[in-house]
Amino acid sequence: MSEQPDRAVGDGTPPRRRRVDARQNMDALVAAATAVFADEGVDAPAKQITDRAGLGVGTLYRHFPRRSDLVLAVLRHEIDTCADAVATLGAAHDPETALVAWLDRYTALLAHKQGLAHALHSEDPAFEALRGHFDARIEPALRPLLAAAAATGRVRDDLDAQELLHAVALLCLPVPGEEPGHRDRRLAVFLDGLRCTSAGEGPAPSPPARRPS
Amino acid sequence: MSEQPDRAVGDGTPPRRRRVDARQNMDALVAAATAVFADEGVDAPAKQITDRAGLGVGTLYRHFPRRSDLVLAVLRHEIDTCADAVATLGAAHDPETALVAWLDRYTALLAHKQGLAHALHSEDPAFEALRGHFDARIEPALRPLLAAAAATGRVRDDLDAQELLHAVALLCLPVPGEEPGHRDRRLAVFLDGLRCTSAGEGPAPSPPARRPS
DNA sequence: GTGGAAGCGGAAGAGCTTTCCGTTAATATA
DNA sequence: TATATTAACGGAAAGCTCTTCCGCTTCCAC
DSSP: OOOOOSBOOSSSOOOOBOOHHHHHHHHHHHHHHHHHHHHHOTTOOHHHHHHHHTOOHHHHHHHOSSHHHHHHHHHHHHHHHHHHHHHHHHHHSOHHHHHHHHHHHHHHHHHHSTTHHHHHTOOOGGGHHHHHHHHHHHHHHHHHHHHHHHHTTSSOSSSOHHHHHHHHHHHTSOOTTOOTHHHHHHHHHHHHHHHHOOOSSSOOSSOOOOOOO | OOOOOSBOOSSSOOOOBOOHHHHHHHHHHHHHHHHHHHHHOTTOOHHHHHHHHTOOHHHHHHHOSSHHHHHHHHHHHHHHHHHHHHHHHHHHSOHHHHHHHHHHHHHHHHHHSTTHHHHHTOOOGGGHHHHHHHHHHHHHHHHHHHHHHHHTTSSOSSSOHHHHHHHHHHHTSOOTTOOTHHHHHHHHHHHHHHHHOOOSSSOOSSOOOOOOO
């Protein structure tokens, strides 16, 4: 939640401030990356970012050794804001309404930040830190809201917060040639599935899940 | 559905047979690719495939200029078999049961062939041919079955075959650290959403879809 | 057989990520 | 202010990939 500290913390390391030019360069890189990611997605070449920031590649890698460190720096604030929205919505609406409204907020984040949904599902270990922060902030925020909604009996309770987040994120992935409305429609179908089960305790009435091969 | 012809077809091109060594090499490449894809997914380096086949990279690119040409050669038979299963299931069951059973078959294909689901959603133009064949074979097969199921009134009719295929394929994508059962559970939720709407004509009762930004 | 085209192999070129280290310049200290 | 220290910079270079290209080889029709 906090930015990287400007001082080394903990055990007796000498208290040396981070150089201010270093801090400025980091900020310039984040600003450049924000612009480039918006134009070309999170897979844009590193060179493009460093050129835009007027810095060398070495500097980029010094501050952001893995790609997700940079993506995370760009998105940290928005991810946190999305997580914090759970509390606001939960206070203003009944649990079911709040859940749906928050999921709407969540899909907006995924849809608006081109490449975020994709990065979250990348097998590439370079994106681990991003997934880590995402899970650490979003999942704990959603959990109580989902539990409250399930307690009303109008939302199924056999899916945990993690699964719900993953499912929705998958459905937000862009499909190459598709029309714009499709994403919303498949999300609507999924949400209906999330609600229509009236069973309070037992397993969902859908066909038994197949064992994965 | 058919393999590439051994003779040039159509307009007056001279009728020259494909050389038999070329044919053998193509087969060797497909066999090698099948093995490598199974081990490492469809993104495995080309070198690995040619080494396994004992051929040069030039030969690979001569026969399969784009990656999806190779993926397609590896999977063509299984995709076609899956498409053909629609007719069999449709003849043996009522439409709703047949639809669910076929979707089960479809998810098995996506889950079993590591990387297929991912390749289908890749932005990379190198996978266009694969998507093309997929859409050309699978979508027309599913369409009448979905229409029949919708006609029973027990399956919603506001989603076309293409959208259904895409949605299910997205939900089949692997999520990096997740437990095996999750995929089946989110599919089950989606299927419930596909069924629970009793409205015959009107739009689904879920909240209005937001415009994508 | 033999001529010519189809096909082969791997070198070469281009693009990318990531590392490394000589140089530059910010900061602490006097 | 002057100087020593060292964090931080920049870009060359290494390493990986995909893709193209072209001289050489092999097959096939005649």
